[in-house]
Amino acid sequence: MTNWPILSLVTFLPLLGAVLILFIRGDAVIVARNAKSMALWTSTITLVVSVFLWLDFETASSSFQFVEKSEWIPAFGISYHMGVDGISLFLVLLSTFLTPICVLASWDTIKTRVREYMIAFLVLETLMVGMFCALDLFVFYVFFEGVLIPMFLIIGVWGGPRRVYAAFKFFLYTLIGSVLMLLALVTIYFEAGTTDIPVLLRHAFDPEIQTWLWLAFFASFAVKVPMWPFHTWLPDAHVEAPTAGSVILAGVLLKMGAYGFIRFSMGMLPEASVYFTPFIYTLSVIAVIYTSLVALAQEDMKKLIAYSSVAHMGFVTIGIFAATTQSMEGAIFQMLSHGVVSGALFLCVGVVYDRIHSREITRYGGLVHRMPLYAVAFMVFTLASVGLPGTSGFVGEFLVLLGTFQVNTVVATLAATGVVLGAAYMLWLYRRVMFGQLVREDLRTIADLELREVAILAPLIVMVLWLGIYPSAFLAPMHASVATNINRYQAVVAGQTAPAAKLAALPAGTR
Amino acid sequence: MNIAEIPSLTAVIPEIVLALGSMGLLMLGVFGGDRSTGTVSWLAVALLAVVSWLVSSVTPMERLDAFSGMFRIDGFAGFMKQLALLGSALAVIMSMSFNDREGIARFEYPVLFLFATLGMMMMVSANDLIALYVGLELQSLSLYVVAAFRRDSIKSTEAGLKYFVLGALSSGLLLYGASLIYGFSGSTGFDDLAGALGGDGKAPPIGVVVGMVFVMAALAFKVSAAPFHMWTPDVYEGAPTPVTAFFAVAPKIAAVALLVRVMTGPFGPLLGEWQQVVVVISIASMLIGAFAAIWQTNIKRLMAYSSIGHIGYALVGLAAGGEVGVRGVLVYMAIYLFMNVGTFAVILSMRRRGQMVEGISDLAGLGQTDPRLAAALAIFMFSMAGIPPLAGFFGKLYVFMAAIDAGLVALAVIGVLSSVVSAFYYIRIVKVMYFDDPGPVFDRPLDPATSIILIGTGLFVLLFFVVPAPLIAGADAAAKSLFGG
Numbered sequence: 001m002t003n004w005p006i007l008s009l010v011t012f013l014p015l016l017g018a019v020l021i022l023f024i025r026g027d028a029v030i031v032a033r034n035a036k037s038m039a040l041w042t043s044t045i046t047l048v049v050s051v052f053l054w055l056d057f058e059t060a061s062s063s064f065q066f067v068e069k070s071e072w073i074p075a076f077g078i079s080y081h082m083g084v085d086g087i088s089l090f091l092v093l094l095s096t097f098l099t100p101i102c103v104l105a106s107w108d109t110i111k112t113r114v115r116e117y118m119i120a121f122l123v124l125e126t127l128m129v130g131m132f133c134a135l136d137l138f139v140f141y142v143f144f145e146g147v148l149i150p151m152f153l154i155i156g157v158w159g160g161p162r163r164v165y166a167a168f169k170f171f172l173y174t175l176i177g178s179v180l181m182l183l184a185l186v187t188i189y190f191e192a193g194t195t196d197i198p199v200l201l202r203h204a205f206d207p208e209i210q211t212w213l214w215l216a217f218f219a220s221f222a223v224k225v226p227m228w229p230f231h232t233w234l235p236d237a238h239v240e241a242p243t244a245g246s247v248i249l250a251g252v253l254l255k256m257g258a259y260g261f262i263r264f265s266m267g268m269l270p271e272a273s274v275y276f277t278p279f280i281y282t283l284s285v286i287a288v289i290y291t292s293l294v295a296l297a298q299e300d301m302k303k304l305i306a307y308s309s310v311a312h313m314g315f316v317t318i319g320i321f322a323a324t325t326q327s328m329e330g331a332i333f334q335m336l337s338h339g340v341v342s343g344a345l346f347l348c349v350g351v352v353y354d355r356i357h358s359r360e361i362t363r364y365g366g367l368v369h370r371m372p373l374y375a376v377a378f379m380v381f382t383l384a385s386v387g388l389p390g391t392s393g394f395v396g397e398f399l400v401l402l403g404t405f406q407v408n409t410v411v412a413t414l415a416a417t418g419v420v421l422g423a424a425y426m427l428w429l430y431r432r433v434m435f436g437q438l439v440r441e442d443l444r445t446i447a448d449l450e451l452r453e454v455a456i457l458a459p460l461i462v463m464v465l466w467l468g469i470y471p472s473a474f475l476a477p478m479h480a481s482v483a484t485n486i487n488r489y490q491a492v493v494a495g496q497t498a499p500a501a502k503l504a505a506l507p508a509g510t511r
Numbered sequence: 512m513n514i515a516e517i518p519s520l521t522a523v524i525p526e527i528v529l530a531l532g533s534m535g536l537l538m539l540g541v542f543g544g545d546r547s548t549g550t551v552s553w554l555a556v557a558l559l560a561v562v563s564w565l566v567s568s569v570t571p572m573e574r575l576d577a578f579s580g581m582f583r584i585d586g587f588a589g590f591m592k593q594l595a596l597l598g599s600a601l602a603v604i605m606s607m608s609f610n611d612r613e614g615i616a617r618f619e620y621p622v623l624f625l626f627a628t629l630g631m632m633m634m635v636s637a638n639d640l641i642a643l644y645v646g647l648e649l650q651s652l653s654l655y656v657v658a659a660f661r662r663d664s665i666k667s668t669e670a671g672l673k674y675f676v677l678g679a680l681s682s683g684l685l686l687y688g689a690s691l692i693y694g695f696s697g698s699t700g701f702d703d704l705a706g707a708l709g710g711d712g713k714a715p716p717i718g719v720v721v722g723m724v725f726v727m728a729a730l731a732f733k734v735s736a737a738p739f740h741m742w743t744p745d746v747y748e749g750a751p752t753p754v755t756a757f758f759a760v761a762p763k764i765a766a767v768a769l770l771v772r773v774m775t776g777p778f779g780p781l782l783g784e785w786q787q788v789v790v791v792i793s794i795a796s797m798l799i800g801a802f803a804a805i806w807q808t809n810i811k812r813l814m815a816y817s818s819i820g821h822i823g824y825a826l827v828g829l830a831a832g833g834e835v836g837v838r839g840v841l842v843y844m845a846i847y848l849f850m851n852v853g854t855f856a857v858i859l860s861m862r863r864r865g866q867m868v869e870g871i872s873d874l875a876g877l878g879q880t881d882p883r884l885a886a887a888l889a890i891f892m893f894s895m896a897g898i899p900p901l902a903g904f905f906g907k908l909y910v911f912m913a914a915i916d917a918g919l920v921a922l923a924v925i926g927v928l929s930s931v932v933s934a935f936y937y938i939r940i941v942k943v944m945y946f947d948d949p950g951p952v953f954d955r956p957l958d959p960a961t962s963i964i965l966i967g968t969g970l971f972v973l974l975f976f977v978v979p980a981p982l983i984a985g986a987d988a989a990a991k992s993l994f995g996g
Contacts (some may be wrong), residue, residue: 113879129676138908142899142976149893154939156946157878165945168938175898175934179927182908186915186923257741 007066007082010050010096011130017042018122021115032114036107039118040301043100043125050096050129057089059477062484064135064198067115072139081135086481087262088132088334088475094339095128097463098251099112102244104456105347109243109354110158117158121244124150128252130258137185137195138494144256145178151245151253161241166233166240173233177220184216200268207271214272217264223403224257227280227317228287231310238306239359243350248303250309251343252372255335258316262328266320267485270492273321280321281411287314288418295425302351303427308385311418312338318415319400323489327403328482329475334396336474337384337467341393344381344460348374352433353364361429366438371448375434377457382430384464386423392467419473522577522584525565525592526632532558534626540618543590548616552607555621559600559628566592566632576638580700583638587618587936590841590985591635591768598761599628601852601964603612606753608958609859613722613867615661615751623708624757627653631765638776640689640699643769647733650762651678657757658750670749677742681732688725695719695872709780723778726786730773733766736826737795740819744807747815752867754857755811759818764844769827771840774829775993782832789830794925796823801932809869810858814851817895820933824910827926831913833992839910841986846975852890853968857888862954871940876949878990884953885944887969892941894972896934902975909983912917 016036024034058065065081072080085093102121110117124147130260131143148171150491156167188196192203205213234254238246266273292373295307310333319331351374352367353359357475368375384391387398397419405412467474519529540551570589575580610616631931633646655678659671693699696707710716732739747755777943783815791972800820807813825847828839861868879886894903907930915925928965958964975982 071980073979073983075980075987116878116882145904146897149898152941153945156942164942167942167946168935171938172931172935176928176931179897179931180924183911183915183920183923183927186908186912187920189912190916401766 005068006049006053007068007084007133010046010092011082011126011133013046013049014042014099014125014129014411016357018119018126020120021119024115035115035118036103039103039122040100042122043096043103046129047096047100050305053084054093054477055475057084057086059086062086062479062480064182067135069135072136076189078138079136080139081196082130082133082139083135083198083371084133087479087485088259089334089477089505090332091132091252091259092129092337094255095125095132095252097459098247098339100346101343101456101459102247104452105247105350106210106242106244107452109350110206113157117154120150120154121378124154124248126249128256131256135197135438137188137197137200140197141178141182141185141222144260145175145182145286147253148174148178151249154245154248155237155241158242158245159281161240162236163240167237169233170174170237171222173230177223177230180216181220184213187213187216205269205271210269210272211275214265214269214276217260217269218276221257221265222283225261225313225317225490226256226310227283227301227314228290228310229283231287231291233304235303237326238309238346239300239302243346243353246306246350248342248344250306250346254313255311255339256319258331258335259312260410261317261320262332263487266323268490270489271408273416273489274321274493277321277323280317281408284314284321285315285411285414288318288415289421292418292421292425296421296428297359300427301361301429301433302346303359304361304425305345308422308425309338309342311422312342312385312500314396314418315415316398318404318411319396322400322404322407322411323486323493324403324406325479325483325486326399327407328486329478330396330399330401330403332478332482333392333467333471333474334400337392337396337464340460340463340467341384341412342380344377344457344464346387347456347460348378348381350447352446356442361432364433364443365436365440366434366443367446368434369438370443370446373449373454377449377461378430378434380461380464382426384468387425392464392470392471394468395471408452519577521569522575522636523582524569525562526562526629526636527556527808528564528565529625529629529632531620532561533622536625537619537622541620542783543618548610548618548620549607551618552603552621555625556600556603558625559596562632563596563600564595565804566596567988571874573995578642578883580702581639582633582636584636585702585995586635586989587645587768587837587841590989591764592632592842592844594764595628595631595635595761595768598764598848598852599631599757602753602757602761605852605859605964606751607754607857608752608961609751612862612865613661613751617632617660620657620660623653623657627657627757628761631761634765635669635768635772637700637769637772639741640692640701643688643773644682644685644737645788647769648682650765651682652735654678654758656699657754658746660754661751663907664749666749667751670746670889671741673713674746677732681729681739684725684732685729688722688727688729691718691722691725695722695892704777705779708777712946715784720781720784723781723785723955726773727770727785727792730766730770731792734763734770734822735815735819736792736822737791737819740796740799743819744812744815745815747818747819748809748811748869752859752869753991754826755814756852756859759851760848763818763822764848767822767840771829772993774979775832775837780834786830786832789826790919790922793823793826793830796820796826796839796923797926797929797933798823801929804846804933804936807936810861810871810940811869812852812876813940814858817933817937818851818931821895824907824926824930827919827922828910830911830922831917831919832993833913833917834987836910836913837993838983838986839913841989842909842983843906845895845986846902846972849968849971850894850903853887853965853972854895855889856957856965856968857884857891860884860953860957863951865954867873871943873950874940874943875947876944878945880952884965887965889944890969891971892937896937898934901977902972905975905979905983 067083134140291310298304387393574585630650637643661667804816894901
């Protein structure tokens, strides 16, 4: 492990880039060009630095690594405490991986206020990474909630025709959940006397309070994930957001809710989590089946993918609350897979949207004749979304179903129908867009992927296949942390609530 | 005559300097005429700076009384006086170029601000109902005049008159309450009252409770808390904009300080009696601030409702009581000062073709026509909505912490939910600036002094999260001193 503050570096490097962009001088064209290259460079360097996190990560350890701690608000014992474990490591990498892609995806499509756009994205990256690394409740909350500001602006300024409505809905929906979580965080602080997450993970909360805390957390995370029936902001936000905004929204922001469920609901409130597991199962199964059916009925490509996101995140919540090592690992893996795949699908929609300026499925058809490269890329992501073995989607869904089946057969069976429905809507989408006759006049001259688009989609294809073919590279580092979390959780479930037993379940030095 | 019989005036040196200084400036103005307005204004700012330095040097670690205990300085008074002085000084600076352009630059203006500030310092330090009233009236009378300072404008004179009539009513309430309290307890001194009311655990005389409610109503009027807020939107809208900026900050801070001192000091033993009242006032203010502002189209009226809401949040801290609660109030008011001064600095720049414009829709497209101004206003709006990492979030955090600590969970829940409602109209301003198509540009950039204030407050709000510790430690010490001893 290195001594230099690598986590702070990964977190605040994009912010530094954003500040530098602020100081670019010159006429509009020069500013736009320099802002774009600055954003690309910054996010790429951040990606490179974050890869070192993975390389230096000690796979066998379940404790938080690369820990940094310094005083922040001593009056309340709040400190700037950062660290990653196997659960958050890949979510950090996912954020740093998707940001340069988003910058590149916006290269030609964003024509107005380019400087502000790039600043918003870099600030967003800082907030996302910081949120996954934060090991203090209030540091976490600051990052978690701060994400709203850049995302609100991205949707509202560079979005589609109904962007104002979508931006407000996104902002207020998310805010109302988050403020309740804030009260829960404050309550935790007074209950446990600390805001330090590693310490709190070992704190035994009074079960009665746990129920309330759990519900407050649920209010925030369920909106973020989003779980049915709190998902209605998502299709609006996705449809109106610019392509790169959708990518980040689906790729990373939705994971914040699931991450919160793992870290807070499961980690700190195990009794309440057990109590509410049937509730989560119910909502998740409804999400998987109902939103899959809704997706079947969509006319708008982005909306279809948005609804498929809700369904896929339903798998994630099932996996988390099934609370077996496999299901939890599956859930995290599914988060990574979904982050890459849904992001890639939104980019694919963006490719044709840039050319035809329509997302209507019926507007297209027969694209395979003119765009073979595009058809291949879209197929890879479609199959990954369906969960074909060999792609990333398969591993996550399979592990979730495998783990859940041991705990609750009915839920696993019902969830499995989602896989079938997923195949139905995705393949049907593919069929309608790609195959058939080229009838429309403007589609006859549509151009295939250009170099920039290949450069965007190629790394995503590599990731999809890498995740699918050699999942161990990703599962191994997360295993120790997941196992520790699950053991602690299962210890509580088994009724061994004595503090000594809980402490014993922890390896020494979980901090 | 023995020199030792002259009371020690150490504690009141800042007030004496301020009183003599402002009278000196009045003389300067009278003999110099309106040509000396600029000089008087800058000297007023300098005087406020000197007084601020004096306050910091005479404020003791523990408490110090003067005039037989009618006047008290402690860490709490020092903290609040500094805020009030800062708010006044910034308001004077922001007024200068505005008044020049509007042709209302008169030397009385800064002098009246100084007298109001003197009243505020009295209020903050009052330790007796009489001292309280004297300070409050000195402040209020000065404010009535500056509200109507643009004599030729019907709106401004209406604002001044309305403020005066309603203010006089609230003063009447205060006096009536104070007389009841005196009648039933035999004392006007805060320390004696606290002793008389808290001594034996008996139920307090009903007259004292009624009197206390009257006093609270009067003070709620001064801080413009619902349901005594009716004057606020009209006065804010009618008064000249820099005066509104002043109203929104310094007098609020002083009145909140007074309210805190009265409720925790003499009526501290009656916590059970007044807590529910404060809770109701707080909830009403938060809700009215949140819902009534949604339909506003004039930005000054919007800021009026916004300030009603903010007072509601500050009162959450007071309702919680105790050190934690007061600390929350102090942090909240300090951050509130910076957010509000900054926002008004932006509002002052809203001029087209030599005319002030005040419609929210006039901000349309500001993000494109003047990105820096828009960015500053966006920062203030997100901060007021309480979105981290901006300063406003920390203000809310500490009052809600206090509420949870005191077991007022329902209050906290209502508070955070109303903050979501109010977020709607704050981000609506961001929407108008960034999402809408640009309108005509504003005249010319701000004058240098106001720009510096804008940059300073903007950076404070934006970067507060980097080192929040000093302000919080200061508020902590101030809150402790209020309860210490």
